[in-house]
Amino acid sequence: MLETVVQAVINGLLIGGIYALVSIGVTLIFGVVKIVNFAQGEFVMIGMYISFFLATQFGIDPIASLFVTMPALFVIGVLVQHFLIRRVLGPNDMPQIFLTFALSLLLLNLALMLFTANYRTVHTSYSDAAIHVSGLYIPVAKLIAFVVAMVLSGLLWVFLHTTDLGKAMRAAAQNRDVATLMGINPNRVFCVAVGIALALAGAAGSLLMPFYSAYPFVGQVFVLMAFVAVVLGTLGNVVGALIASLMMGIAESLGIQYVGADSGQIVVFAMLLLTLAFKPNGLGGGRVR
């Protein structure tokens, strides 16, 4: 009995690490640039397809392809911020919401046209491997994904708190006007923020590839989870998003264990609706950290 609970918690925690990479990206962009990136899930998808093609064409291990997906998506992020998002920043909500939403639609449907709706998988030597510890079952691919996700999150935290650029980013998040007066170039900071956020999404894509299929709609699964985690963890709060993502992963896994295999989505919606009803400002305060 206890064992199945612990097992479900472990499963949830491991996938929660991936959710964390996606939601940290969403919350970072929201905190710094003050827009919601509806296309974040599609960048996970792009990461997955890059890893897939590197694996099938050049035999590169999906985890190793992190070193390609992260820089590639960082560059895409800078371009997206500089050529698209920068042009719609202002007091008006509509262009901001629908620009990234249109981008999401565009990338999803381009993928559908180019790669069809087929599921693509990469089989690695460790895809089916697992560690057995006192009756518990820990899949190696998911463990690697979780550890790398936590390391990347930690590196981001260190970057935000110790480097000048990271501090500039947090300053711009707290008060854009004052930060600009202090000599911070907002567009440069925004470019880096969006770049990092997309690099994290790309990393999530590579880390998923050994145990998850790539298909055009795959991003939708993760972005919805990320949106809930970002509300739950207080908008714009990186640590909050991380903790909330792990909680979401565990909640989803317990739901699958005790309610039914296809109840994952229901759990997500239930959590979102409960959050909105009782904690619309998130579990923490309202501060950007």
Place this chain on the structure above:
Amino acid sequence: MQSPGQWKVVALAALVVVVLGLPLVVTNSFAIDIFIRILLFSFIGVAWNLMGGYAKQLSLGHAAYFGLGAYTSTILQVDFGISPWIGMVAGGGVAMLASLPIGWLCFRLRGPYFTIATIATAQALMLIFLKFRDLAWGAEGTTIPNLGNAPLMMQFEAKAAYYYVALGLLVLGLVITYRIENSWMGYYLVAIGEDEDAAEAIGVNAPRIKRNIYLISAFLTALAGTFYTQYIYFIDPATAFNFNISIEAALVAIVGGIGTLWGPVIGTLLLETTSALLQSWLGSSIGGVQLTVYSLILIAVILWRPTGLIGVITDGWRHYFPRNPLRA
């Protein structure tokens, strides 16, 4: 030399003649099908625009009300033999009731997170209809019994009849929008859309106004759901609560001109015509072409014409018919 006012009357009269006579001249059923889609999505866009355009509450969850309208009238018809004409109004009522708790939840958030909350509530409703088979046929859905030509049951042999029903809905939506636009409610809505805090500061009861416009918008969207189900003779959760309906409702309004009377109609004309042309050129073999083109149009409009294409048309009108300086 005639004045712009007279020209406006002439243009409007010509429009009425063309719109009423179209199905009599064009009898190709593929073409009429496209006209019906244009009328229907214009109407859904008009319903969305009341809340999304004037009050800038950017919902991407209007499929919820479309689906509720479709399911209410279908359940009433299939299980109780009640005419969809009555079911249509009942569906509107159900949608209004549903908009109260949904609004209560979603209006707690503003801006993009309001949008996300509306997506989630619509998806949650779809899941309810998928999972609870006792409620309404589950994932398989059901077909509407074909009664031949039964106008009292909203079933017609002539496609043109559906055209006129859809036209009636659109006219209803436009008249309601026109009345609201020219009332205190319209000004309150625009004030909320411009700056909700400022509107509340000068005494606009924003929560109440938003709730009321959500009720109207939900009611109208539900009517479209009933009509669509009757038109295609089939219902299942994936069609009735299709996310693409939520997307297209917002898209046509934004592309045409958000918060304007005719914006959604102009947007639908452009998008649906493009989609029909693409379909006849490429066939429907390649998935994703239509939405790829829609999203490119949307990005272009947002970057270069955020007020929508209606601005292009009114600018053109002003160019050819400049305001008479003596009358101003």
